[in-house]
Structures are given as C-alpha cells and as structure tokens.
Amino acid sequence: MKNKGGAAGDKPGFEDGEGSVVAEKLRKEFDGLVAVDDLDLSIRRGTLYGMIGPNGSGKTTTIKIMVGRLKPTGGRARVLGEDVPIVERVADIGYMPQEMAIYTELTVSENLQLFGELYSMKPGPRAEREEELLSMVDLRERRHSLVSQLSGGMKHRVSLACSMIHDPEVLFLDEPTVGVDPELRVGFWQHFTDLKARGKTVIITTHYMDEAVRCDVVGMMRQGRLIAEGKPKELMERTSTSNLEDAFMEFSWRDAA
Amino acid sequence: MKATRVLAVARKTLRSLKHDKRTVGFLVFMPLFMIAIFGYTFGGSLEDVSVYVVNLDPGVGNASASEAIVAELAASGVLRVEQVIGPEGDPARSVEQALAEVEAGNAWAAIVFEENFTADVLRSVADAGSVPTGVPGAITIHLDASNPNIAQAIMNEVQLTVQGVIVSEYHLLPPMTVSEVRVYGEDAEFIDFFAPGVMGLAAMMVTFMLSIISFVHERSTGTLDRLLTTPVTEGEIVAGYALALGLVGLIQSIVILVTAVALFQVQIEGSPMLVLLIIFVLGAGNQGLGFLLSSNAKNEFQAVQFMPMILFPSILLAGVFWPIEAVPDLLRPVSYFVPLTYAVEGCRSVMIRGWGLGDVWFQLAVLATFAVVMLLLSTYSLKKRR
Structure with a gap:
C-alpha cells in the first residue's frame, strides 16, 4: 500500500507547491471535434474542487484523461507529480465514473472486496474500511444483495464506495450525487469535506450548481475551456449574483461575447 | 504481474x-x-429396419438357399422382414408389389431372390475350383438410399448373412481370411x-x-x-x-x-x-x-x-x-x-x-x-x- 494517508508531498517526484492535479494546454479531439480546448488547470492538494458546466463542456473527458483512460491529443496533464497515465502512484487515485461501472451480478460486499483486493489491501483493514463505507453510503443492510437488485441511487452509492475503498490521495468523482436523495447527499458532502480536512484532494463534477457552493474552488467549464475559477463566493461577487447558476450564466455570456 | x-x-x-x-x-x-x-x-446400433423380401426362387427339391438366407435375416434383429412375397404368383407383379412399399416409404429395401437362385447356387458350388459353367445365384436389393447409414447397414447385413449361409449350408470355406488384432482400443x-x-x-x-x-x-x-x-x-x-x-x-x-x-x-x-x-x-x-x-x-x-x-x-x-x-x-x-x-x-x-x-x-x-x-x-x- 502506497497511500498511508500521510502528506502527499513526502513522495518523490511530487512537490507540494505544485498542484495535485495539473493541466497545461490540455487538448482532446474526437474526430476533429474539440472536447477539451487547451485547458489550463491547477488543483492544490487538500482542495475540494467542483467542476461545473453543461453536458459536453468537457468535464468528463478531462477526468478520463486524468485517470488515464483517454490519451490527450495535445498538452500535458500531471497527477501527483506524474505525467498521465500515471503508473507509480496509480494506487493513490480513486475514480468513480459517471456510468454505473460496478458488477451488477455481484453483491455489494463482493464489489467492495474486489476493488480492495485490486489495491492489494490486507483482509483486516479492507473489512474495516468496508464497514466504514457501507455506513457512509447507508447500505449496511444491503451488503449481501446483488447490485442488480438495488435501486439506481443505491447502485450509485455502491460505485462511490468502490472508488473510496483504498482511501486515495486524489479522488475523481464524476457526478457522484446523481440519484442520491437530498438527505444522503448532505452526508456525502460532509464526508467529502472530512476527506479534504485530512489533506485529500477531491475533484467532483456536478450538474447541481447549488451543491457546488460547498466546494473550496469551483471551475466553470464551457466548450472545453475554463471560463471562470474561484471560490464560490468570489464567483458570485464578480458577477453580482446570488447563486452559482446565475453566476455561470453571466460568465457564459461574457465568454460568448 | x-x-x-x-x-x-x-x-x-x-x-x-x-x-x-x-x-x-x-x-x-x-x-x-x-x-x-x-x-x-x-451408441445404439440399428435395429428393426423394415424390408420386404421377394423370393422368386422355388428351390431345388427340398433345398432352398433363399429360404435359408431369409430365415437368417429375419433372426438377425437388424432387419425386420415385413413380408415374404412369392415364390407363387406372377414374378413381375411380386416385384412391383414390394417396390411399391419401398416407394411409399413403408420399407427401406426390397430384397429380390431371382428365380433360379438355388439352382445357380448349387451349380456354382459344384463348379468350385474349376471353370464356371454358369452365373452365380443373384440377389437384387432395391434400396431407398436416402439415408446412407441405413442403406449401408442393409447391404452389410445381407452380405454377412450370405457369407454365413455359404459356410454353414454348403461347407465352402473362403480361400482367404483376414483377422484383426487390436493394438489399441x-x-x-x-x-x-x-x-x-x-x-x-x-x-x-x-x-x-x-x-x-x-x-x-x-x-x-x-x-x-x-x-x-x-x-x-x-x-x-x-x-x-x-x-x-x-x-x-x-x-x-x-x-x-x-x-x-x-x-x-x-x-x-x-x-x-x-x-x-x-x-x-x-x-x-x-x-x-x-x-x-x-x-x-x-x-x-x-x-x-x-x-x-x-x-x-x-x-x-x-x-x-x-x-x-x-x-x-x-x-x-x-x-x-x-x-x-x-x-x-x-x-x-x-x-x-x-x-x-x-x-x-x-x-x-x-x-x-x-x-x-x-x-x-x-x-x-x-x-x-x-
């Protein structure tokens, strides 16, 4: 196990001063269609970072490049001081894709076990961690249910738990709160805030602009570019708006102009 | 890894x-x-394959090679002899009758023993070892060979029976034998x-x-x-x-x-x-x-x-x-x-x-x-x- 929950800065090849997640002129084209357009991004360690923007604004593509599932067409991306796709510290990142991407023909517990084993966790700590996460996603009673028998929201929660089983340094969550009821969503955000307090970096994409207010830093994306970035409060002040949704609309108009 | x-x-x-x-x-x-x-x-072998026999051979005296063969065929179990037609009656009609059964799909074969079958067999036996003075006894099989496995089985059965009868009834041993020793299997x-x-x-x-x-x-x-x-x-x-x-x-x-x-x-x-x-x-x-x-x-x-x-x-x-x-x-x-x-x-x-x-x-x-x-x-x- 590489991740000890300690400071990421101890690891070779990673300066704490540099962001945990960095993009320089990052570009991704699909058959001539530009999905990510010379994106510059720097997310510091211990940040709860929200990426907001409409469908097709490049959020998911950016994350897929960061976790090594897509090759950039141009530019550079670094995670934990390593060029993507990262190899050395791959066990220090966690990823929850937008699609369910868990084994529906296995039980909740078996899914968690599989991911734990892939991160070479020892049975003892893995079982402890499983308990912790099952409580967090409120699925303790359903641990022996096949995932295929769960509701959509529950499946999403299993998927979230799987991405966190190994307590990663950097967590990429692509729309983690879709289909999660409001009460539980509050619990999730509390958990993300706790992670941040422990020095973890959490990058979340979301459609729900209201919940992005809870992020330390929000990056607004449009057409593969970052059109605005800052603390939620600042963003609202800069646009003289009272919520992030209006702020986003204002930045979009300015960008289009 | x-x-x-x-x-x-x-x-x-x-x-x-x-x-x-x-x-x-x-x-x-x-x-x-x-x-x-x-x-x-x-795993199973063929059984009860329906055939008709047309026996046009009245035999010679009390002896009848055809009857001996038919009796063996009927006893084998592979073939089921539905009916033996003849030797009484018009030969052409008898053959027609049996063929009609094959054509109608009621039987797989009509096995026809020609009129002088026993006489030809006896003469051939007497000729054994010297220059033949006539034709050997003839059996004609009208086959529905639409199923090659069945056709093959009928031909094998008739040939084996004929060989058996030659040995048992006429005490003629074939001049050559082939025997099998299994190395494997x-x-x-x-x-x-x-x-x-x-x-x-x-x-x-x-x-x-x-x-x-x-x-x-x-x-x-x-x-x-x-x-x-x-x-x-x-x-x-x-x-x-x-x-x-x-x-x-x-x-x-x-x-x-x-x-x-x-x-x-x-x-x-x-x-x-x-x-x-x-x-x-x-x-x-x-x-x-x-x-x-x-x-x-x-x-x-x-x-x-x-x-x-x-x-x-x-x-x-x-x-x-x-x-x-x-x-x-x-x-x-x-x-x-x-x-x-x-x-x-x-x-x-x-x-x-x-x-x-x-x-x-x-x-x-x-x-x-x-x-x-x-x-x-x-x-x-x-x-x-x-």
Missing part, C-alpha cells in the same frame, strides 16, 4: 457466474445433456471414440461463449475501463479470466468424464489428470479468442453472432465425430488450424490408447502455444485501448 490481483479477477469472474443459478445449471447440465444425447444416439466402441471429442467441444463452446459475452458486458458497462484505473494491469485481467474460465472448462470435463464412465462405461486407459490438463489449456486459449473477438462486438447480441463462426468449423473439422482423415483434402489444412483438433486428438490418445505426457506433448504444445498467443494478443489489444 501480481498473483493476488490475478486471483481477485478470477474470483470475481467465478462469483458472478455463481450468483446466476441458471448459468450454473447450464454449465453443469449442458455437458451432461450433450454426452447423454450423443451417447444414446450414436480393445473393446472400444463408437462412444469411446467421440466422448473425448464431445468433452473438448463442450469446454471450448462454453469458455468461448462466457469469455466473449463477459467482455462485451465489461466493455459496455464501463467496468473494464474502471478496472484499468486501478493498479490491476491488462495482463492480470486477462490471466484472471483465463484462470476462471479454464476452471469452468475443467469442471465441465469432470462432469462429462463421470457421466461417460457411469452411463456408457467409456474407458479411460490413461491418466484422467492429463485429459483435464489438455482441457484446461484449451479453455484458457478459447477464453483469449473470445476476448479478442469481443472487441469487435458492440453488444451481447453481436457477440453471439461470432459463435457459429467459431463453432461450426470446430464441430465439423476437428475430428469430433468423424476422423479428420474423412475431411476433404481441400478443407483438411483448416483442420490443422482448429485448436480443438489437437485437444480431441490428445484426449482420445490418452483415453483410448492410454498414452502419457511424453506421447501427447505435441498436442499439448500446440494448445499451449495457442493459449499463450491468444492471451498475449488480448493483453496487447487492451493496452492499445488507452
């Missing part, structure tokens, strides 16, 4: 099968069903020949099918992509699957072996472990093949379309039911490219001939090469996906 991660992938693959009760049933009962059906169908029956084939076929079918469908599923649901963001490597995923599906093939082979021995007394002269090793390697290779083809299928439905493409050449050309010597020259080179050929050959040699590892090393080496190449190509194709 880390063993714990390979095992994690293998365990998850087996577990997901285990939760699907119907699939478990399919995996166990499909081979059982296959061997039972094939065993009972091919003493007491071997047809089922002993094809049980190893069915075993290989079942293992290959199922590993290929499970592999191609699992991977199409993994790709379409995004789990494969997700796995690859963890420390698990492409090679470990492929190895984990090969291990799991190889085991599935193995379990099936055990089911088939046990059934074949219990129901049909199939012989296993050599080591059962060697047979299972051959099947495991075959299964691992087919897992790789299924994986490779899965990248060309967009969904499960398209995946299933690959099955006949792979299965038919294997069933027909790999020597499962008939030897590859029976495959036409044009297609025979293809047989040597079908991995199942080597598995069937290997299992057969171990089970019937009792050969050991030293004798089937070539077949095992071919299968191992197939497996290694398939698994490496699978790994490579996964790496390319990034």
